[in-house]
Amino acid sequence: xxxxxxxxxxxxxxxxxxxxxxxxxxxxxxxxxxxxxxxxxxxxxxxxxxxxxxxxxxxxxxxxxxxxxxxxxxxxxxxxxxxxxxxxxxxxxxxxxxxxxxxxxxxxxxxxxxxxxxxxxxxxxxxxxxxxxxxxxxxxxxxxxxxxxxxxxxxxxxxxxxxxxxxxxxxxxxxxxxxxxxxxxxxxxxxxxxxxxxxxxxxxxxxxxxxxxxxxxxxxxxxxxxxxxxxxxxxxxxxxxxxxxxxxxxxxxxxxxxxxxxxxxxxxxxxxxxxxxxxxxxxxxxxxxxxxxxxxxxxxxxxxxxxxxxxxxxxxxxxxxxxxxxxxxxxxxxxxxxx
Amino acid sequence: xxxxxxxxxxxxxxxxxxxxxxxxxxxxxxxxxxxxxxxxxxxxxxxxxxxxxxxxxxxxxxxxxxxxxxxxxxxxxxxxxxxxxxxxxxxxxxxxxxxxxxxxxxxxxxxxxxxxxxxxxxxxxxxxxxxxxxxxxxxxxxxxxxxxxxxxxxxxxxxxxxxxxxxxxxxxxxxxxxxxxxxxxxxxxxxxxxxxxxxxxxxxxxxxxxxxxxxxxxxxxxxxxxxxxxxxxxxxxxxxxxxxxxxxxxxxxxxxxxxxxxxxxxxxxxxxxxxxxxxxxxxxxxxxxxxxxxxxxxxxxxxxxxxx
Numbered sequence: 001x002x003x004x005x006x007x008x009x010x011x012x013x014x015x016x017x018x019x020x021x022x023x024x025x026x027x028x029x030x031x032x033x034x035x036x037x038x039x040x041x042x043x044x045x046x047x048x049x050x051x052x053x054x055x056x057x058x059x060x061x062x063x064x065x066x067x068x069x070x071x072x073x074x075x076x077x078x079x080x081x082x083x084x085x086x087x088x089x090x091x092x093x094x095x096x097x098x099x100x101x102x103x104x105x106x107x108x109x110x111x112x113x114x115x116x117x118x119x120x121x122x123x124x125x126x127x128x129x130x131x132x133x134x135x136x137x138x139x140x141x142x143x144x145x146x147x148x149x150x151x152x153x154x155x156x157x158x159x160x161x162x163x164x165x166x167x168x169x170x171x172x173x174x175x176x177x178x179x180x181x182x183x184x185x186x187x188x189x190x191x192x193x194x195x196x197x198x199x200x201x202x203x204x205x206x207x208x209x210x211x212x213x214x215x216x217x218x219x220x221x222x223x224x225x226x227x228x229x230x231x232x233x234x235x236x237x238x239x240x241x242x243x244x245x246x247x248x249x250x251x252x253x254x255x256x257x258x259x260x261x262x263x264x265x266x267x268x269x270x271x272x273x274x275x276x277x278x279x280x281x282x283x284x285x286x287x288x289x290x291x292x293x294x295x296x297x298x299x300x301x302x303x304x305x306x307x308x309x310x311x312x313x314x315x316x317x318x319x320x321x322x323x324x325x326x327x328x329x330x331x332x333x334x335x336x337x338x339x
Numbered sequence: 340x341x342x343x344x345x346x347x348x349x350x351x352x353x354x355x356x357x358x359x360x361x362x363x364x365x366x367x368x369x370x371x372x373x374x375x376x377x378x379x380x381x382x383x384x385x386x387x388x389x390x391x392x393x394x395x396x397x398x399x400x401x402x403x404x405x406x407x408x409x410x411x412x413x414x415x416x417x418x419x420x421x422x423x424x425x426x427x428x429x430x431x432x433x434x435x436x437x438x439x440x441x442x443x444x445x446x447x448x449x450x451x452x453x454x455x456x457x458x459x460x461x462x463x464x465x466x467x468x469x470x471x472x473x474x475x476x477x478x479x480x481x482x483x484x485x486x487x488x489x490x491x492x493x494x495x496x497x498x499x500x501x502x503x504x505x506x507x508x509x510x511x512x513x514x515x516x517x518x519x520x521x522x523x524x525x526x527x528x529x530x531x532x533x534x535x536x537x538x539x540x541x542x543x544x545x546x547x548x549x550x551x552x553x554x555x556x557x558x559x560x561x562x563x564x565x566x567x568x569x570x571x572x573x574x575x576x577x578x579x580x581x582x583x584x585x586x587x588x589x590x591x592x593x594x595x596x597x598x599x600x601x602x603x604x605x606x607x608x609x610x611x612x613x614x615x616x617x618x619x620x621x622x623x624x625x626x627x628x629x630x631x632x633x634x635x636x637x638x639x640x641x642x643x644x645x646x647x
Binding site: 062065066067069095096097098099100101104105107109112113114115116117118119126127130131162164165175178 | 542543544545547548549550551553566567641642
């Protein structure tokens with residue numbers, strides 16, 4: 001990657017995804033959910049993957065961690081290297097030593113993402129038992145410590161409670177405790193705050209940031225919420241219809257969006273300046289993956305599209321230091337192909 | 340927990356009254372005279388007839404007969420059958436027979452059902468799964484009566500693997516054939532239910548979480564998928580167990596096992612309202628108790644329904 005990430009430049013690259021392409025077999029033929037996606041995350045860095053539902057942001061991480069149902073899913077090409085070892089080429093057994101230990105995940109809906117018939121303590125302790133071989137008692141003690149670390153009050157008591165006995169925010173903390181139990185290098189948080197109300201959302205994001213700082217952990221934050229990106233992400237990857245359309249440091253992307261899609265997203269954020277006016281929106285809806293427009297997938301909704309946009313899929317080009325975008329109307333400045 | 344049990348038992352009392360009254364009314368409404376049925380072709384002296392009629396209150400109005408029967412049942416004075424057998428003795432002899440039969444039958448049914456259900460659920464669309472669907476359809480299409488007689492003829496009369504009928508050879512030999520037939524006829528439904536439940540659970544979010552934790556496939560299956568997939572099966576097994584008495588009527592009659600079902604069958608034939616109501620009450624009580632046990636067990640397995 002030629003792009004220079006502005007923050008945490010010196011951190012070790014922990015997870016490097018390159019040209020990842022995932023298809024789904026459907027009764028009406030294969031559908032490409034993720035097309036040539038590349039990104040990387042360094043120690044201590046928070047990388048946001050921003051996109052609407054169906055843009056392929058979750059599928060890409062599920063594919064590289066091996067939890068995607070395959071079939072119907074299929075990885076066509078690409079690599080996902082954890083400290084240089086390709087997760088995709090690994091055997092399931094080898095991958096299990098990394099996923100769940102060095103790379104862990106948090107999901108959106110904590111009520112359905114936790115096993116309803118096991119106490120939260122048992123579920124957290126399972127990490128220690130499987131990956132560290134601890135005894136039941138030691139594992140439960142460590143699970144209680146973890147609950148305490150994610151600031152669950154009376155953790156020693158609550159370790160025996162079941163998921164439905166926690167509130168939404170507390171349950172997401174339990175998920176975090178489980179994901180961070182083994183001190184992972186990379187945390188993949190898949191819409192961790194989407195199901196929560198705004199105040200609880202802020203608390204959870206703050207907690208993630210604190211725990212990240214303590215551990216120098218790389219965080220991949222999957223979200224559709226630009227506000228969340230602005231708050232916590234160092235760098236952002238914007239996805240649209242399975243493609244990466246823009247890649248930049250968060251501050252720059254928010255200040256000077258290059259891709260018209262990013263621009264549209266920013267424009268439709270409520271702000272004090274727009275008080276009393278109708279909130280601008282991007283016209284149209286995201287395309288069905290079955291019928292992605294030729295060339296640039298965004299062109300049918302793009303205010304600056306020209307005939308050439310239909311010709312071919314615009315390549316992700318470097319438009320400035322640490323910035324890549326895939327738009328032939330905007331990448332004329334310093335054309336240099338980004339990898 | 341105690342409150343829960345108490346509430347359920349109290350709610351069962353009015354239901355029990357309605358059930359026994361209804362059963363008694365049905366027996367009362369059946370055509371025919373019980374004593375003449377008992378005597379068959381032999382003439383009975385009028386005096387004997389009158390004495391018997393008075394003994395069993397057969398000339399009292401329906402509701403009086405019902406109340407007298409209920410009084411006998413509740414006070415534990417079961418009396419004798421029309422034919423003169425002591426009912427309490429009969430129960431002592433017959434309850435173990437029915438228990439042995441139904442428990443053995445359920446053991447077969449659950450073993451087969453759980454084994455094939457789990458196997459088909461974990462290996463979806465494999466040949467076991469496909470043949471299970473076919474087997475279910477075939478078994479559902481075979482009437483129980485046909486299966487009992489066919490099994491009796493084939494394995495009892497022709498192959499002589501099992502005794503044809505009766506309990507002379509004791510437990511378990513005399514019970515094996517009827518229990519196997521009940522088990523085989525019933526296992527397919529259980530297996531299908533478990534299979535479907537597993538298939539639904541496999542796609543649950545918490546299974547994804549379990550995989551993301553780097554757990555081995557076996558651990559995911561046995562620790563995360565199965566405990567959740569078993570929840571609907573527990574309800575099914577409870578209902579099945581509670582309904583075992585009804586199924587025993589046909590099986591015990593065909594295989595000539597002297598259990599409660601056979602007793603019930605004879606009592607209905609003779610219009611013996613008192614015995615029928617007594618047996619119905621027993622069935623009802625066992626139904627309530629088993630359901631209660633299942634609900635308590637459900638609470639143990641699924642923390643979400645505790646204290647409900």
